[in-house]
Amino acid sequence: MKQKKHVIVVGGGAAGMVAAISARRSGVDVTILERNPRVGKKILATGNGRCNFTNINTDIGYYHGSNPKFAYSALSKFTANDTIRFFEKLGIEHKVEDLGKVFPMSDQASSILDVLLYELNEIGINIVCDAYVKAIIPENNEFRIELADDKVYRGDRVIIATGGKAMPSSGSDGNGYDLAAKLGHNIIDIFPALVQLMLEGPFFKRISGVKFVGTAEIIYNRKSIVKDRGDILFANYGVSGPPILQISRKAGELLNEGKDTHLKLTIMDMMSKEELRKLINKRFQISSKKSVEFSLVGLINKRLIPVVLMEAGINDIKRPVANLSAKEQERIVDILTDWRFKIKGTKSWPSAQVTAGGVNTEEINQNTMESKLVKGLFFAGEVIDIDGQCGGYNLQWAWSSGFIAGQSAAL
Structure with missing residues (x-):
């Protein structure tokens, strides 16, 4: 009797768990190698502990990378509606909130992790924790996986779903990039995204904690590159708040290229400049x-x-x-309608929600998530050079790419 194919998933985060479930449901043996004492640690922090697990408005326009269109195939094959149905079958009732954000009715990220863990165990997936992978070596039509404690695992297929470098407290240290690079893959420069901006100025400690509803824009070469509106919060290093996180990716990209980049804040954005001019003149009179x-x-x-x-x-x-x-x-x-700041950087990895950059998508088959360089090697989630905006888009990418990678690896 022919032995079942064995798929090894490196990383037990969102993408890794769904990849494992998808592969196992396709009839193969699956082992997850997770570096932490438990799987799914980062999921617990998503959506401020509520887990914004997808967005009904999911569209390729909400994604970034050297080639954002790479994500189209996976997002089309495993859509936001597929995600909702997937979790409904596991026991998650959902609700849709502002801007299409989808949350579990329980308002607990732990609910998402609980049902995933139940399914992993129910269908017989082998979970090995405290397993830090230091090398993936193709040999004799299979893979030899070497751990930091010198243990060795062997598999017919490997899915790298190690995440990026954002939130290192969750175990994300960029190890997946090293593993991919050793296998011949090129890594697009990585930098923190969905992160606060550090600004030049001597007065931020004085206004730290001040919040206002306004508009934030990234300015480069005297042009507005991207903007967003909402609650903006001054901090002792610069600014934070949802609009800042949304536009921070473009700031990081420009800074990474060594380009001078500025932030424009409009504190009074509910009226035109002329209307504000008249209002202030009236108040002063x-x-x-x-x-x-x-x-x-x-x-x-x-x-x-x-x-x-x-x-x-x-x-x-x-x-x-x-x-x-x-x-x-x-x-x-002028200041109230067009306050300019030089951006000196972004906050670092512990503050970032996601990693921009990653494994070059030109070297991955967009329909299967399989490496074009190493047969039997697959990628899923944040380790790939695809990142999304705030609002459930990054988790949707994790589910979609993970599902397709797992399904394809089982073939």
């Missing part, structure tokens, strides 16, 4: 005896006022507003 500082109370956050005035070149913030020149008023309007 009505309150001509008030100080410049106090005249802005009720318009913007009080803690922002001294810094905004300083940036507008107004040093004596206690003088009567009636003494302000038209040029000084205009500079206040």
Whole structure:
């Protein structure tokens, strides 16, 4: 009797677990080698502990990489609706929230991990934890997997689903890139994405914790490259908040290329510049005896006022507003509608939600996730040069690429 094919999945995160389930359901033996004491650690942190596990608006336009279209095949074969059905069968009831974000009704990321773990055990997948893979060696039409503790595993197919370098506390240390490189694959430069921005300026400690609803834009070569709107939060290093995370990928990309990049913040984005000009002029006329500082109370956050005035070149913030020149008023309007900062960097890997860059997609078959360089080697998830925006898109990529890789590896 012919022995069953054995698929080894390196990495027990979102992509690795679904790859393992997909392969096992296709009738092969499967072993997961996970470096942590347990699988799925990073899933518990997603969606602020609620697990935004997909997005009903999933589309190729929400993905980035050297060739974002690479993701189209996997996302089409295992869609957001397929993901919802997959988890429904495992016991997860879902709900759709703003911007198409999908969460478990339990509002617990642990629910997603619990049902995946149950399925892994139920269908007989061998899970080996505390297993740090140091080498994958093709030999005699199979693979020899060497661990850091000198243990050896052998398999007919290998799926590298090790994740990236974001959130190293979850075990992501970039090991998958080293494994892929040793097998001949090229790695597109990696950098943190969905991450806070570090800005130049002497005043951030003074306004740390101030939040406002406004617009953030990445400016390069005097052009707006990408923008987003929502809650923006000043921090002692610069800025954070959902819009900042969404646009940080482009900032990181430009900085990685050594290009000077700026951030434009529009604090007052609910009216035109002309409307704001008239409003401020009216306030100053009505309150001509008030100080410049106090005249802005009720318009913007009080803690922002001294810094905004300083940036507008107004040093004596206690003088009567009636003494302000038209040029000084205009500079206040300029700051509130177009406040520019030089971006000096992004926060590092512990703060990033995802890794940009990774295994070059030109060397992977987009229909099967199999390496074009090493027969029987597959990739899934964040280790590949594909990353998505906030909102469940990165987990959808993990599920889709993992499902296709597992299914293909079992053939």
